[in-house]
Amino acid sequence: MSMLTPPGMGGKKFRVTGDRYPRMRPRRRRGRLVFLLVAAVTVLSLIGYGTLQLIDVFSGDDDGGRAPRAQSGARPDQDCAPPARDTRTNEPSAPPEPAAITVNVYNATDRTGLAQETADALAERGFTIGKVENAPRELDGQVTSPGLLLGATxxxxxxALSVLATQLDGAENGEPLALEEGADPATVVDLVIGDGFTELTAADEAQRRLDGLASPAADASAPAC
Incomplete structure (x- = not known):
């Protein structure tokens, strides 16, 4: 009898019979699957949000550093400038007559004589002409639209800006240049002719727009740009 045989066993040999053995149940993985599912949904949401942000960034308009206050995409018969208002009553008021507006004409293109030709045409339409010369260095060759209208607030x-805008389709508004000492900021405006310029608005159409501006009621009902 072996020394390893428990007492009372008589040296008999025993063996395990049957085909059933105790087995350990595998650990439940439900919690892990839920965690992975939540993580996957979170990642997909972040990717979708990032994609929308990129679309918004790349579909936005680039203002090129000098953001115009009025866009050139308006219809030719629609004036984008806000109506003039009486500062005392805040009611729409008639804009100044062309003769009361001094227009400085600058040529930002490489076409010689364009500023003088445009100034002469505006003078025939009743505007008072101030300076007629090449555009300042910072604007020379930088205006791609038909024109840039510059004026103080x-x-x-x-x-005054609205009146001048009736004379040129597609013109944009920009920051004003420095005014000369003694100049009236309410009646002095600058027209910088750009590469997109071909000609002023037809005289009869420009006059029709001026007549519309002269009627405060009609101007107040005009759609905003």
Whole structure:
């Protein structure tokens, strides 16, 4: 009898019979699967949000550093400038007559004599002409639209910019240049002729627009740009 045989066993040999053995149940993985599912949904949401942000960034308009206050995509018969208002009553008021507006004409293109030709045409339509010369260095060759209208806030509020805008389709508004000492900011505006310029608005159409501006009621009902 072996020394390893428990007492009382008589040296008999025993063996395990049957085909059933105790087995360990595998650990439940439900919690792990839920975690992975939540993580996957979170990642997909972040990817979708990032994609929308990229689409928004690349589909936005590039203002090129000098953001115009009025876009050139408006219809030819629609004036984008806000109506002039009486500062005392805040009611729409008639804009100044062309003769009361001094226009400085600058040529930002490489076409010689364009500023003088345009100034002469505006003079025939009743505007008072100031400077006629090449555009300042910072604007020379930088204006791709038909023209850039520059004026102080007072010129916008008085309606002087709106009056000049009736003379040129596709013109944009920009930051004003420095005014000369003693100049009235409400009636002095600058027209910088750009590469997109071909000609002024037809005289009869420009006059029709001026007549519309002269009627505060009609101007107040005009759609905003």
């Amino acid at each position: 007072a010129a916008e509020e008085s309606g």
